[in-house]
Amino acid sequence: MVKRRTQPNNVSHPAEQAFRAFVRTWGLFRNTMEPYFASFGISGAQWGVLRLLMRSEQEGARSLRLTEIGERLLVRPPSVTGLIDRLERMGLVARKPSRVDRRATEICLTPQGRRLAKRVHRRHGHQIRSVMSTFTIAETRQLHDLMLRMAAHLEKLEQTRPGHEAQR
Amino acid sequence: MVKRRTQPNNVSHPAEQAFRAFVRTWGLFRNTMEPYFASFGISGAQWGVLRLLMRSEQEGARSLRLTEIGERLLVRPPSVTGLIDRLERMGLVARKPSRVDRRATEICLTPQGRRLAKRVHRRHGHQIRSVMSTFTIAETRQLHDLMLRMAAHLEKLEQTRPGHEAQR
DNA sequence: ACCATTTAGTTAGGAACCTAACCTTCTTGT
DNA sequence: ACAAGAAGGTTAGGTTCCTAACTAAATGGT
Known part of the structure; x- marks a missing residue:
């Protein structure tokens, strides 16, 4: 029974220590941020969408496609669908069919969504x-x-x- | 209309840049790690549990309580219940009632769970x-x-x- | 001793992710 | 021109998290 490439018990490679610290810190970070967003009645992911739309308005683009939102937030299409469904139900965001591509949907802020986004932004x-x-x-x-x-x-x-191959 | 404590557009505070980079990096990290764990038929959270149980075996404790697992993984009791339910269904882990406290449940690795944990650990x-x-x-x-x-x-x-007050 | 509180765990229901499979519509190669 | 493939989005079904509300058992103050 040969021991190879194995660290002595409990003394791990620096990379492993940093790795674990990163994971743990993310957990604490999440536990800090989610209640903060909840105090505005939204989630972190929803803030991600609102912020993205607010930004793109400031840059002159009035709307974004689902796919674009997914790419920027590192989230796959079905997750974006659900996220937008809920934001739409809350009245913060609106879907409208794209004129140039009949497959695509454009997402934009409603006035209410814009107000909330600004309110969060001020405290952020x-x-x-x-x-x-x-x-x-x-x-x-x-x-x-x-x-x-x-x-x-x-x-x-x-x-x-x-x-x-073809995904993302 | 006074502008106060607001950064000029698109030039944000260093803290905000680091903050965003942290969030984005976590997203990429998750997208890298989950498929890796999936190649063993488990999720990242499940690996967290298996690793914890493996560690505590090495330190002489043969089992852990749900609450302890939750505290170490930064996750609340209902999430641990679900996590253990699925690991138990997969035959990787077993619940047994504690002798000393009839409210508590002890969780331990099954032989199959121990084998898988070691297999993952070797590649980890x-x-x-x-x-x-x-x-x-x-x-x-x-x-x-x-x-x-x-x-x-x-x-x-x-x-x-x-x-x-009393939570966590 | 006994009642109030705390602690361990579960259930219910919802949000945010995922993959796989699907429908439409656009694009492209021949 | 048109069939094949790519791209945009949704649906179905599953995991991981959460809070709120609950049961049962242990603990502690009077």
Whole structure:
């Protein structure tokens, strides 16, 4: 019985420690953010959509397609369908058929959705700075840099993953 | 109409940039890890449970309570119930009533669950190092440190949050 | 001793993800 | 021109999370 490539018990590779810390921190982050969004009557994912629509309005685009929303939020089409269904039922968002492509649906904010998005946006900077307030500016930039690098790496991994032909 | 505490359009605070990068990276991370776990026929959450049980076996404790599992995985009791239900149905885990506390249930690995956990564990180091392979060792340690600090901060925030009496 | 509270776990119902399979409509190769 | 394939979106069914409300057992104060 040969022991190979195995760390001594309880002493793991630095990569594994960082990996676990990342997972755990995400859990705590989620547990912090969801109640915050709930205080506005929405979820984190819903804020993602509202924010995206608000942004694209500011850039002159009045609406987005489901597919575009999914790509930007890293979520697959069926999830977007459900997300938009609920936002539409809440009166925050509206679907309208695209003129140029009869398969496509355009999503835009309703006036009520726009008001809510602005209300959240006004408080959001506060919330973010509160969550990030343990870090100095230098550390914040370090984190930003590490996250961008990791994201780029994961995107590259995804492209080279087997069984990855036509999807996404 | 006074503009206060608002960043010029599209140029956000460093904290906000890091925050967004963290969220986006998590999305990519999830999209990488879930298919990996799926190749073993389990989910990330299920691996969390199997790993915890494997660890506690190594430390001499043959079983864990639902509540303990939930605390360690940062998940609430009803989620643990469902998670264990499915693992039990898959034959990877078994429930048995505690002798010392008739309210409590002890969860332990079945032989099949133990075999699977070991099989995943053998590949897991590889997978982790592949995900983290963009980082130098120094950067990995930096990430680890930042994550631990952020986790500690979020735990502190949680304790000072209003409406937080007897839960968790 | 006994009643009130706390703790362990479950159930019910809802949101956010996923894959697989499907219908339409657009695009493209011949 | 037209059939094959790609692309936009939905439906079906499953997992993982949540809160609220519940049962049963343990604990603790008087």
